[in-house]
Amino acid sequence: MKKVLIANRGEIAVRIIESARQMGMVTVAVYSVADREAPHVQLADEAVEIGGPDSASSYLDMDKIIGVAATVGADAIHPGYGFLSENAVFAKKVTEAGIIFVGPSPEAIRVMGSKLEAKATVSAYDIPMVPGTDKAITDASKAMEIARDIGFPILIKASAGGGGKGMRVVEKEEDLESQMERAISEAKAAFGDGSVFIEKYVTSPRHIEVQILADTHGNTVHLFERECSIQRRHQKVIEEAPSSVLTPELRERMGQAAIHVARSCDYVGAGTVEFLLDADHNFYFLEMNTRLQVEHPVTEMVTGLDLVRLQLEIAMGKALPFAQEDLKLHGHAIELRVYAEDPLDNFFPSTGTLETYRLPEGEGVRVDNGFYEGMKVPIYYDPMLSKLVCYGADRTEAIHRMRKAIGEYLVEGVRTTLPFGRFVMDHEAFISGQFDTHFVSQYYQPGSLEKARKEKSELAAVLALHHYLKTREKLSLPNSQP
Structure with a gap:
């Protein structure tokens, strides 16, 4: 593999370019009209425009991307995450075109892309699953029978879903029919598939995921877990590794369960198996993401591994250079997704020009970034600017470094999730590790950020006045005598 095309944009495209370049590969970027001046375009060895600003005519156009790969002579396509990364049709088209798809087989993507089929596939391995269909x-009447049998509250989920779309929590019987209709409608609109299923709603859950790697030589390992419970709208905002609540024994059991999930579909490449962990530390299989995760840097920080490089090596047919017993956890890492969103306005996207954009630096600080000062934040794509990752010898040090890095991350022109990140780092529930996926609804109020901002401004004004008075006192001369 000498030349790889990156079928993505933003910070993940930059991230893939960095690892590929270190391996001596030529990199090819594709870009939409809106991304003509984007960092990934400037960093790649070659760059090809593929369409208009909307995703459908650019980053989601399978045939156009494959055509570019063939034209430039790319040996492989790396899909990153999002867009076409979990599209079995795309993976199949790429391989049929004689190009290496950096990811699992089309069949593995297809099976794990359906939550119902994924559950059926892993059932032979005796992996715990949440009670449900x-x-x-x-049929609403059939759904009512099932709901009464497993007990309310229940969760309605889109079979082909993700990112919280087509998902409804139903607390009472009388709400079931209307919530089913909404879930089915939303699933059709988002995924073109209105299939939904019902499962018991796990109260006070934690979202724990396990990173796995599998090669073409029959080797499958897990790279421990990530805690992903700090979410808004069922989407992750802060992730960390390792989880503060897993014992070594539970970590190993979940890791082995993740390996079994991967083997159930003959998985190859990097993937993530997601679990729910209840208040009694019982875990349940949730789904498998057949791609690189947004939060992969925290795993890299605590294992010392380059997951993108390993993806590329696996795609080249190489065996994993280590066994499970060789892998150890070192320290603690926390990631904050820095979105161009307004945390004071229900995390609504905030578009505009990055008038000031300066990244933090220092020991234990890593920023996977996709923007630069003066660049406009497009309205067409996910509004993530970067991923701020902080590493420490332990969780306390990682939190301390994250607080400091947030304070040094300067952004003007758009609102960001940086103040929310500081709120989480300062909150006792997060510091103590005693939190779950309801953290935002339980503790976060936009007014608390506004109050903190005003207090910070008032303190800055007092300090400035104090400094001014002290300086004037030092500079003032004694009254002259007549």
Whole structure:
């Protein structure tokens, strides 16, 4: 593999370019009209425009991307995450074109892309699963029977879903029919598939995921877990590794369960198996993400591994250079997704020009970034600017470094999730490790950020006045005598 095309944009495209270049590969970027001046375009060895600003005519155009790869002579396509990364049709088209798809087989993507089929596939391995239906359901009366059997509250989920779309929590019987209709409608709109299923709603859950790697030589390992419970709208905002609540024994059991999930579909490449962990530390299989995760840097920080490099090596047919017993956890890492969103306005996207954009630096600080000062934040894509990752010898040090880095991350022109990140780092529930996926609804109020901002401004004004008075006192001369 000498030449790789990156079918993505933003910070993940930059990230892939960095690892590929270190391996001596030629990199090819594709870009939309809106991304003509983007960092990934400037960093790649070659760059090809593929369409208009909207995703459908650019980053989601399978045939156009494959055509570019063939034209430039790319040996492989790395899909990153999002866009076409979990599209079985795209993976199949790439391989049929004689190009290496840096990821699992089309069949593994297809199986794990359906939550119902994924559950059926892993059932032979005796992996714990949340009680619920094993088939898609659209009939409200049948749904009521099942809901009464497993007990309220229940969760309605889109079979082909993700990112919280097509998902509804139902607390009471009388709300079931209307919530089912909404979930089915939303699933159709988002995924073109209205299939939903029902499962018991796990109260006070933690979202724990396990990173796995599998090669073409039959080797499968886990790279420990990531805690992803700090979420807004069912989407992650802060992740860390390792989790503060897993014992070594539970970590190993979850890791082995993740390996079994990967083997159930003959998985190859980097993937993530997601679990729910209840208040009693029982874990349940949730789904498998057949791609690189946004939060992969925290795993890299605590294992010392380059996951993108390993993805590329696996795609080249190389065996994993280590066994499970060789892998150890070192220190603690926390990631904050820096979104161009307004945390004072329900995390609504904030577009505009980055009038000031300066990244933090220092020991234990890593920023996977996709923007630069003066660049406009496009309205067409996910509004993530970067990923701020901080590493420490332990969790306390990682939190301390994250606080400091947030304070040194300067952004003007758009609102960002940086103040929310500081709120989380300062909150006792997070510091103590006693939190779950309801953290935002339980503790976060936009007014608390506004109050903190005003207090900070008032303190800055007092300090400035104090400094001014002290300086004037030093500079003032004695009254002259007549």
